Amino acid sequence: MTDSTTLLDHTQEARFGDYIALLKPRVMSLVVFTALTGLLVAPVSLHPLEGFAAILFIAIGGGASGALNMWWDSDIDRIMRRTQSRPIPSGRVDRDEALAVGLALSGISVVMLGLAANWVAAGLLAFTIFFYAVVYTMWLKRSTPQNIVIGGAAGAFPPMIGWAAATGGISVESVLMFALIFMWTPPHFWALALFMNDDYTNAKVPMLTVTHGRKATRLHILVYTILLAPLALGIAATSIGGPLYLAVSLVLNAVFLAGALRLWRRDEGLAGADKYAAEKKFFRFSLIYLFMHFVALLAEAALRTAGMGGW
Missing domain, CATH: 1.20.120 (Four Helix Bundle (Hemerythrin (Met), subunit A))
Incomplete structure (x- = not known):
């Protein structure tokens, strides 16, 4: 990761939409959909309010992973055409803000999912955030061509989390x-x-x-x-x-x-x-x-x- 001086200066005031973009909403939509599927196909039915809360906190956890990914990858995001317009390389959100958002949402999502559903689902969500932010983003992505093979596990956990939220198990x-x-x-x-x-x-x-x-x-x-x-x-x-x-x-x-x-x-x-x-x-x-x-x-x-x- 390069020094912050190599990134664009933070010259614009961040808007609400910039923080939403920080959470990778398109990726989050896939997380929500597959987690919801896992919850709905499970043999145990949750009360609609409990189900909504579970999916909400899974979504927040997915967004937290996205924010941590953007924080760490802000140097290469600035180089790649596909990612240059993201909130950090474009100068709309400061790196430290992104880190704070990612860590705060990670803690909130895991604790609240445990309270709203169960701690098996919360544990899976915590592991997913760790796997995506640390194992994939910080380690695999820049060290091996098998990055996406092993790192793909992070995106595969949401239906398991949804299932666990309903059943309490795997x-x-x-x-x-x-x-x-x-x-x-x-x-x-x-x-x-x-x-x-x-x-x-x-x-x-x-x-x-x-x-x-x-x-x-x-x-x-x-x-x-x-x-x-x-x-x-x-x-x-x-x-x-x-x-x-x-x-x-x-x-x-x-x-x-x-x-x-x-x-x-x-x-x-x-x-x-x-x-x-x-x-x-x-x-x-x-x-x-x-x-x-x-x-x-x-x-x-x-x-x-x-x-x-x-x-």
């Missing part, structure tokens, strides 16, 4: 939801890295595209996509799956595998405005892929509640 189903996101994360982020490779190169972040090249990255994407498919389909055989989920998953995985194959076979010599069209298309579909799997789980839960679900 089960095969919650572990499989974790595994789905964990295995999805590398191909998702490597696709992004393929068309944002210059950013990572300039910032000296050892993404797989930087250390091993684009061809090797495409092969890794294919391998992880192949490994992901049976795991995703296997959830259909658990208590939270069912025929609807299986049908949706079959279609999604067929399309995802076809996209990974196209990336692997693509011509490295392509040029022009559409040079990375395939990578961008794969990246966008990866978001749909994950979203629709969790929507299918919610649909199965709704059908079971109505007495029409299950095998």
Whole structure:
């Protein structure tokens, strides 16, 4: 991490929206959605007020992780085009303020989730914040091309936390939801890295595209996509799956595998405005892929509640 003098001067007065941006609201939305899914598909129902409180504090914990990530990464965020407009490198929020916000929200979210739900869920949330801020951001991200593989665990914990908030424990189903996101994360982020490779190169972040090249990255994407498919389909055989989920998953995985194959076979010599069209298309579909799997789980839960679900 570079000295604060290398960053932009804090010349603007921060607005409320800048502090919201500090929490990475787009990432937070994924945290909220997957955590809510974990909570709603669990075999134990929470009172709506308890459920709302649990999701609120999980969201705050996710935002705290984002603030701590932006605090630590403010030096490389200033270099990368994708992140130059973030609150710290743009000079709208001071680094020390970001650290204070991240630490304060971390403590509040963990304690309040423990009080609102249970301490198993709170412990998982605390570990998730630690894993994302310390293990991934401070250690893995700048030290190994496997950063996103191991670090992806941080983004995979929310459905486990939601499940634990409802049940007070961990089960095969919650572990499989974790595994789905964990295995999805590398191909998702490597696709992004393929068309944002210059950013990572300039910032000296050892993404797989930087250390091993684009061809090797495409092969890794294919391998992880192949490994992901049976795991995703296997959830259909658990208590939270069912025929609807299986049908949706079959279609999604067929399309995802076809996209990974196209990336692997693509011509490295392509040029022009559409040079990375395939990578961008794969990246966008990866978001749909994950979203629709969790929507299918919610649909199965709704059908079971109505007495029409299950095998």
